[in-house]
Amino acid sequence: MNQGTPPRLRFAPSPTGPLHPGGVRTALFNYLLARQTGGTFILRIEDTDQTRFVEGAEQFIIDSLAWCGITFDEGVHLGGPYGPYRQSERKLMYRQYAMDLVEKGAAYYAFDTEQELDEMRDRMKASGTASPQYNSITRVNMKNSLSLPADEVNRRLEAGDPYVIRFRMPRNEEVRVQDVIRGWVVVNTSQLDDKVLFKSDGMPTYHLANVVDDRLMHITHVIRGEEWLPSTPLHVLLYRAFGWEDGMPLFAHLPLLLKPDGDGKLSKRDGDRLGLPFYAINWTNPDTGETTAGYREAGYFPEAYVNFLALLGWNPGDNREMFGMDELVQAFSLERVNKHGARYDFQKLAWFNQQYLRKISAAELAVLVRPQAESAGWSPSPGFLEEVCRLMQERLTLLGDFTQMSAFFFEFPHRYDPEVVEKRWKAPVPACFLSMAEALEGAESMGAKELEEVFQSKVSEAGLKPGQVMQAFRLALSGEGGGPALFEMGALMGRDSVVARLRKAVELLGHG
RNA sequence: GGUCCGUUCGUCUAGGGGUUAGGACACCAGAUUUUCAUUCUGGUAACAGGGGUUCGAUUCCCCUACGGACUACCA
Numbered sequence: 001m002n003q004g005t006p007p008r009l010r011f012a013p014s015p016t017g018p019l020h021p022g023g024v025r026t027a028l029f030n031y032l033l034a035r036q037t038g039g040t041f042i043l044r045i046e047d048t049d050q051t052r053f054v055e056g057a058e059q060f061i062i063d064s065l066a067w068c069g070i071t072f073d074e075g076v077h078l079g080g081p082y083g084p085y086r087q088s089e090r091k092l093m094y095r096q097y098a099m100d101l102v103e104k105g106a107a108y109y110a111f112d113t114e115q116e117l118d119e120m121r122d123r124m125k126a127s128g129t130a131s132p133q134y135n136s137i138t139r140v141n142m143k144n145s146l147s148l149p150a151d152e153v154n155r156r157l158e159a160g161d162p163y164v165i166r167f168r169m170p171r172n173e174e175v176r177v178q179d180v181i182r183g184w185v186v187v188n189t190s191q192l193d194d195k196v197l198f199k200s201d202g203m204p205t206y207h208l209a210n211v212v213d214d215r216l217m218h219i220t221h222v223i224r225g226e227e228w229l230p231s232t233p234l235h236v237l238l239y240r241a242f243g244w245e246d247g248m249p250l251f252a253h254l255p256l257l258l259k260p261d262g263d264g265k266l267s268k269r270d271g272d273r274l275g276l277p278f279y280a281i282n283w284t285n286p287d288t289g290e291t292t293a294g295y296r297e298a299g300y301f302p303e304a305y306v307n308f309l310a311l312l313g314w315n316p317g318d319n320r321e322m323f324g325m326d327e328l329v330q331a332f333s334l335e336r337v338n339k340h341g342a343r344y345d346f347q348k349l350a351w352f353n354q355q356y357l358r359k360i361s362a363a364e365l366a367v368l369v370r371p372q373a374e375s376a377g378w379s380p381s382p383g384f385l386e387e388v389c390r391l392m393q394e395r396l397t398l399l400g401d402f403t404q405m406s407a408f409f410f411e412f413p414h415r416y417d418p419e420v421v422e423k424r425w426k427a428p429v430p431a432c433f434l435s436m437a438e439a440l441e442g443a444e445s446m447g448a449k450e451l452e453e454v455f456q457s458k459v460s461e462a463g464l465k466p467g468q469v470m471q472a473f474r475l476a477l478s479g480e481g482g483g484p485a486l487f488e489m490g491a492l493m494g495r496d497s498v499v500a501r502l503r504k505a506v507e508l509l510g511h512g
Numbered sequence: 513g514g515u516c517c518g519u520u521c522g523u524c525u526a527g528g529g530g531u532u533a534g535g536a537c538a539c540c541a542g543a544u545u546u547u548c549a550u551u552c553u554g555g556u557a558a559c560a561g562g563g564g565u566u567c568g569a570u571u572c573c574c575c576u577a578c579g580g581a582c583u584a585c586c587a
Contacts, residue, residue, distance in 0.1 A: 233516095
């Protein structure tokens with residue numbers, strides 16, 4: 001199958017809403033294989049259902065993947081030799097392929113109305129059939145070109161009666177599908193129905209469009225979600241009916257992404273429920289105006305997100321787990337993709353993000369963090385911000401944590417942690433701080449070393465031990481009980497600020 | 513209901529006829545940091561159940577249970 005030909009892979013989402021994490025992963029795996037093999041990666045938009053079109057969804061898909069570093073060689077946004085890449089723009093040609101199948105006897109016209117279909121299903125349910133199907137048994141009782149006299153069929157066609165084209169599913173035949181991940185899957189056609197291939201609105205259904213386009217675009221590997229496995233036998237039958245079986249692509253059906261807890265597949269609600277971002281980038285619903293948070297805006301690294309996603313359902317076979325995109329391209333293989341679904345673990349994603357956050361320099365971090373610092377109303381010098389980053393870097397998990405966790409560098413404390421006040425703000429401390437403030441005021445300059453010297457000498461003058469005062473000192477400077485190295489922190493705040501903070505703490509917290 | 517797919521620590525997973533069933537996240541404990549976090553060390557924790565096959569099964573086969581997908585003129 002396709003040996004020697006350069007691989008061509010596609011990601012083929014429908015623009016019916018924001019791109020789900022499972023879709024990002026599907027795109028990623030396709031991308032990895034394309035890059036690894038020197039193949040071509042194509043973005044095709046499957047918009048054959050006009051009723052489900054969502055404004056902005058297509059651009060969202062492109063932007064989401066671009067943020068992840070997933071790039072295409074051909075596609076709706078790039079063009080290419082096999083365009084157009086939007087199925088609605090290929091509309092006219094699908095009819096010919098459907099009619100070709102009719103001529104070959106592999107498909108037929110059906111004129112049944114919605115009501116007639118409903119009635120058929122109701123009838124069958126009433127007589128005990130669990131899942132009523134339009135198939136080789138039932139079609140004889142319906143209005144189609146197999147059951148109706150030829151002249152009536154022609155009359156209806158000429159009169160412009162609405163019709164669909166259905167696949168003529170063989171009655172009892174084993175269809176074998178080879179899946180790279182799952183091996184051979186065998187289904188009997190008696191379980192399958194006469195699927196609509198061509199709709200009465202003149203659009204193909206997924207099944208037809210997908211097979212025709214994959215053929216026309218010379219797709220060699222179809223890597224898609226597990227939800228497509230049940231209809232793959234139909235697709236194989238379509239390739240066969242067209243006479244394209246020898247050029248059929250390889251199929252690989254990816255396991256699903258599951259909820260972090262409980263049963264079922266991952267959904268937007270899981271992000272909402274946990275108050276965590278869900279999409280790659282912010283999504284605003286064009287109808288409601290409601291925005292769902294994305295990882296980009298929440299301060300995640302795309303590298304971390306991609307790394308995390310890659311390890312959901314795939315593993316390299318050894319204990320490595322930090323993978324840059326290039327390394328993923330090297331290491332990836334369909335053979336090492338799991339068969340079972342993987343729970344989406346937000347905590348692990350946060351951990352990956354932390355790892356990536358630590359890999360960059362303080363200077364780089366400062367650049368990334370500046371926008372939020374500025375929107376918090378601070379305008380630190382580059383040098384100061386970098387120093388803050390140097391002290392804070394190992395304590396951050398997300399970029400987005402920065403403002404909240406570093407606020408005390410830029411502002412005086414708005415509150416003093418009551419627990420620490422209760423425990424550490426004891427009688428001799430305020431007086432000691434006041435004398436520190438005085439001593440510092442007289443000092444010419446104040447680095448971490450000088451600050452510590454003043455601290456030590458005033459503490460011993462007061463007859464105290466450093467351990468008894470340290471926490472209160474931190475509290476006075478930052479309002480909190482934890483934080484970066486105390487004297488470095490103070491040095492960075494600067495002498496005047498430290499003096500003022502000490503006095504203000506005494507003023508607000510009293511003399512114990 | 514039917515069809516198909518699946519099932520190793522709480523989670524992501526490695527492994528595979530004979531292993532102390534390995535790693536990572538999370539969690540817990542200790543060390544270091546006179547803070548918190550980091551870091552380091554250690555720890556708790558898994559082969560869904562039942563039948564086979566076999567000298568031996570978590571690994572192979574079957575059944576059951578459970579989970580999931582699909583079952584539209586949606587993709």
